[in-house]
Amino acid sequence: VFDDRIIVIYVLGGPGAGKGTQCARLVEDFDFVHLSAGDLLRAEQHREGSEFSKLIQDCIKNGTIVPMEVTIKLLENAMGEAVERKKGSHGWEDGRGRFLIDGFPRKMDQALKFDESVRAASAVLFFTTSEEVMLKRLLERGKTSGREDDNEESIKKRFVTYMEATMPVINYYRSLGKVAEVDSTASVEEVHAKASTVVNAIFK
Ligand code: UP5
Ligand code: MG
Numbered sequence: 001v002f003d004d005r006i007i008v009i010y011v012l013g014g015p016g017a018g019k020g021t022q023c024a025r026l027v028e029d030f031d032f033v034h035l036s037a038g039d040l041l042r043a044e045q046h047r048e049g050s051e052f053s054k055l056i057q058d059c060i061k062n063g064t065i066v067p068m069e070v071t072i073k074l075l076e077n078a079m080g081e082a083v084e085r086k087k088g089s090h091g092w093e094d095g096r097g098r099f100l101i102d103g104f105p106r107k108m109d110q111a112l113k114f115d116e117s118v119r120a121a122s123a124v125l126f127f128t129t130s131e132e133v134m135l136k137r138l139l140e141r142g143k144t145s146g147r148e149d150d151n152e153e154s155i156k157k158r159f160v161t162y163m164e165a166t167m168p169v170i171n172y173y174r175s176l177g178k179v180a181e182v183d184s185t186a187s188v189e190e191v192h193a194k195a196s197t198v199v200n201a202i203f204k
Helices: 019-029 037-046 053-062 068-088 108-117 131-145 152-175 188-203
Strands: 006-013 032-036 097-102 123-128 179-183
Touching (some): 006 019, 019 097, 032 037, 053 152, 068 097, 068 108, 179 188
Parallel strands (some): 032 097
């Protein structure tokens, strides 16, 4: 469990909405540690001796959600390591640790569990655009990404999971007044400008 010096912002949005791209940009402006749940799962999938390799691979290919115990453990470990790393260097400027948790929580049970047992999120940064735009971006990326889920069949499944499991999470945080929505249809620069404004407002 992390105390109230740690600030967590969940970054959500459909597959290909631009979560990872925007998080990377926000890290440059604000002193965030960016943790992508998908990247952590892919690293675990390829870690030699991991007992979860096959499970993670199947879930990612089918666009389904890896059991939360696995993902939460990976996130918690990565957060702990980041806090230690920061202590070892000069630390966070104002003593407050800032995390962007990208692509998580994707399902209500994960949201409640993480908020309660790791750290409650202060806000949700929600990137939105049409499925048409997301599909186009992912197919384009698929030409070079090597990601096993950047093909039309997997992408369609990811969209279904997103609508069925993740939208309820966004609506839940919306009911708590925690969601800041950013249209991510425009260029990376334009979206970044809007996202920066939103993050500034969160820290006010
Ligand atoms: N691009 C980005 N922004 C652009 C812009 N404004 N204009 C033009 N192009 C833009 O962007 C996608 C592509 O679009 C890139 O090529 C980029 O250059 C371009 P990116 O920033 O990567 O979008 P992102 O929203 O991060 O898309 P990603 O594919 O990562 O989203 P997913 O949510 O589908 O993938 P994630 O890695 O989070 O999860 C993968 C799988 O892991 C899940 O399907 C699931 O099986 C599993 N998972 C879990 O089980 N649990 C978790 O908690 C998390 C993941
Ligand atoms: Mg991503």
